[in-house]
Amino acid sequence: MEMTDVKFSTTNLGSSSALMPKDGISISALIDGEPFGRFQKRVIALCFLLMTLDTFDLSLIAFAAPGIAGALHVPIAKFGPVFAIGLVGNLVGAMGFGSAADRFGRRYPVIVGVAVFGLFTLLLPVAHTMAALLAIRFLGGLGLGGVLPNCIATSSEFSPARIRPGVVTAAACGLPLGSMLAGWIGFLMIPSFGWKSIFYVGGFIPLVLLPFLLFYLPESISFLALKRNNSPELARILGKIAPKKVSAEINRFTIAEAPASGSPVKALFTDGRMPSTVLIWILFLVGELLTFLLLNWLPALLQQSGIPLKRAIIIASVFSLGGIAGGFVLGIGSKRRDPRLLMGLGFVAAAIWIAALGLSIGHVAFVVLAVFLTGFFVTGSKVVMWAVSAAAYRTAMRSTGVGWASAFGRVGSILGPLTGGFLLGTGATVSVLFYFTALPAVVGAVGSFLLARKPQESLVIASMKTD
Numbered sequence: 001m002e003m004t005d006v007k008f009s010t011t012n013l014g015s016s017s018a019l020m021p022k023d024g025i026s027i028s029a030l031i032d033g034e035p036f037g038r039f040q041k042r043v044i045a046l047c048f049l050l051m052t053l054d055t056f057d058l059s060l061i062a063f064a065a066p067g068i069a070g071a072l073h074v075p076i077a078k079f080g081p082v083f084a085i086g087l088v089g090n091l092v093g094a095m096g097f098g099s100a101a102d103r104f105g106r107r108y109p110v111i112v113g114v115a116v117f118g119l120f121t122l123l124l125p126v127a128h129t130m131a132a133l134l135a136i137r138f139l140g141g142l143g144l145g146g147v148l149p150n151c152i153a154t155s156s157e158f159s160p161a162r163i164r165p166g167v168v169t170a171a172a173c174g175l176p177l178g179s180m181l182a183g184w185i186g187f188l189m190i191p192s193f194g195w196k197s198i199f200y201v202g203g204f205i206p207l208v209l210l211p212f213l214l215f216y217l218p219e220s221i222s223f224l225a226l227k228r229n230n231s232p233e234l235a236r237i238l239g240k241i242a243p244k245k246v247s248a249e250i251n252r253f254t255i256a257e258a259p260a261s262g263s264p265v266k267a268l269f270t271d272g273r274m275p276s277t278v279l280i281w282i283l284f285l286v287g288e289l290l291t292f293l294l295l296n297w298l299p300a301l302l303q304q305s306g307i308p309l310k311r312a313i314i315i316a317s318v319f320s321l322g323g324i325a326g327g328f329v330l331g332i333g334s335k336r337r338d339p340r341l342l343m344g345l346g347f348v349a350a351a352i353w354i355a356a357l358g359l360s361i362g363h364v365a366f367v368v369l370a371v372f373l374t375g376f377f378v379t380g381s382k383v384v385m386w387a388v389s390a391a392a393y394r395t396a397m398r399s400t401g402v403g404w405a406s407a408f409g410r411v412g413s414i415l416g417p418l419t420g421g422f423l424l425g426t427g428a429t430v431s432v433l434f435y436f437t438a439l440p441a442v443v444g445a446v447g448s449f450l451l452a453r454k455p456q457e458s459l460v461i462a463s464m465k466t467d
Contacts, residue, residue, distance in 0.1 A: 027225055030242050032160045036167075039240040040158045044167055046217055047151040048174040049209070050114065054148050055178030056185075057121050057202045058086060061137070062296070063186030067195030074130060084414050085134050086141040091410035093145020098403015099265060105227075106150045106220040111213050113150075114206045116143025122203025125196035145410075149403035156390035156398070157222045165339050168387035169331025176323030176379045179295065183317055222398075267397045268404065277401070279451045280389050283343075284409030286444040287382035290350070292416030293437060294319060294374065297424070305361045305430045315368055319375035326380025331387070339384050339391075344448030346381030350374060351441035358434030381444065388451070 061068075065079050097109045120140035127133040152168065159167040182198075189197045224234040268277045298319060302312035326346070333342055353373040360366040386402075393401035423433050 025238070025245070027221060027238070028161070030238060030245060031158075031221075032162065034160070034242045034245075036160055036163060037241060042216060043158045043218060044155055044171050046213065047155045048171045050110065050147050050151050051172060051174035052178040052181065053114075053174075053202075053206055053209075054117075054144055054151075055175045056182045057117055057140070057178075057206070058090070058144060059179045059182035060121070060186065060198050060202050061086065063182065063190065064195040064198060067190065068133070071195075072128070072130060072133070082130075082133060082137060083417065086137040086144075087410050087413050089138040089141020090145040091141075091407040093142040094149055094403045094407040094410065095145070096142075096403075097146030098149045098400045098406070100146075101150050101153070101403070102223075102397055102400045105223055106154055107217055109146050110150045110154075110217065111210065113143045113146025114213060115210060116140070117147070118143070118203050118206030118210070120203075121199055122207070124199045124203075145403075145407070149406050152386050152390050152402050153398045154217075154220060156387070157220050158218075164391070165384070165387045166331045168390055169327055169383045172383040172386040173324055173327035173331070175383070176320045176327060176375070180317065180320035180324070183320070265400055265404065268393070268401055273393075276392055276451060277405075279447050280385075280392060280401075280405050281408040283385055283444055283447045283451070284389070284405045285412035285415075286347075286440045286447065287378070287385055288409040288412035289416040289419065290378050290412075290437070290440050290444070291382065292413040293420045293440075294378065294416075296417040297420035298371070300424070301430055301433060302367070307364065307367070311364075315364075315371055318368055318371045320379075322372035322375030323379025323383075325372075326376035326378075327383035329376075330380035330384050338452060339388050340448055340452035343381045343384045343388060344445045344452065346377045346384065347441045347444035347448055350377035350381060351438040351445065353377060354438040354441060355435055358431035361431055378441070381448075 061083065065082070068082075069075065069079060093113065097113055101109045117140045120136050120143065124133070124136050124140070127136050152172065155168045155171040156164060182202075185198055185201060189201070218237045219233060221234060221237050224231055224237070267273070295316075298316040299312045302315055307315065330342055330346055353370050357367065357370045357374065360370050389402050389405045390398060423436055428436075
């Protein structure tokens with residue numbers, strides 16, 4: 001059963017005694033009553049950087065594939081499994097690391113995940129057979145799967161409720177940024193230094209980052225409160241957030257929930273959570289399907305519509321640029337509006353602008369605008385989705401909930417390119433292909449509005465809006 005937290009006003013937070021007469025310091029009151037300080041900003045910046053590296057490393061293979069195919073003497077048409085296997089590893093890693101984090105803490109799964117994907121990205125250029133390439137891609141994907149869910153959960157837990165949606169969505173903006181940077185790095189480095197060079201960059205940066213994570217990435221304060229309530233580590237972390245309110249003699253802290261019993265995976269479907277969990281999984285699948293369908297096939301579709309390939313590639317990169325802008329704008333908007341409704345409206349707008357791409361064939365300026373706004377609303381809605389998923393579950397199951405939702409989204413990322421290939425194989429016109437591509441966005445809108453009708457846990461959506 002959920003515990004009910006005491007409501008503290010900011011005027012009562014002037015001393016530790018006001019926070020803790022006898023039962024301990026209320027962690028939620030402490031974080032919500034303090035300014036968003038430098039320590040928390042550093043934690044969020046690390047999460048932003050890690051999420052940027054996540055999609056950066058995941059996207060490199062697309063730009064190196066022609067060079068790898070030539071080196072291995074394998075037709076590029078047979079590279080479908082190479083693209084997919086990294087996403088399969090990511091799916092498995094998201095489920096495994098997410099559940100491990102809810103049992104053992106979030107800090108070390110992130111650090112281990114970074115070490116794994118950095119190492120195997122660095123090793124990828126030494127793969128001399130398809131079997132070795134597939135194995136390295138899968139193992140690197142495992143590490144990537146362990147990073148993203150825990151970074152989302154950490155960003156949520158270190159943010160005051162009044163700005164939590166904006167903070168989480170700002171951190172998640174690292175995802176479209178990573179894809180865009182991968183394209184730029186590939187464009188700049190491959191012609192001069194060869195395809196191997198981008199994997200050396202993609203593997204070296206995470207490994208260099210490891211010492212900083214060991215020193216500066218803290219454990220989840222909510223996890224510590226549930227598992228090791230009187231630990232000096234918890235007092236030390238809270239002391240950095242509120243040094244004037246947490247003294248050395250205070251070693252008892254309270255949180256607005258009780259520790260979960262049993263499997264955190266099972267808990268996703270108990271106590272009335274099943275409808276919300278299923279809807280969140282559907283939304284992740286739709287969001288990733290749309291993203292990877294458009295990222296993989298937009299250049300080909302634009303070229304097929306009569307735009308030269310080089311120009312089509314440049315126009316397609318506007319999709320990621322729009323995604324970064326959409327993530328920030330919708331993230332700010334979710335501070336004052338229910339993010340579930342905002343996400344639904346974003347999917348509606350995405351469907352409109354994807355369909356508009358079908359109407360704009362032959363008008364390059366309008367195509368550029370439509371691609372930008374498609375990225376704005378597709379990626380913006382997906383970024384808000386991360387904040388919603390982090391808020392939908394209490395601490396004891398948060399990494400599991402986000403991790404399994406992320407894993408279900410990876411199913412969509414695998415289906416996206418396959419769906420694009422199927423649609424192209426039907427022989428339909430480019431305009432009709434864009435009309436069909438808009439349908440998943442409609443499903444996302446319906447799912448978002450249905451989710452907005454579901455009650456949430458006490459830690460979440462209701463507390464995400466500013467007072």
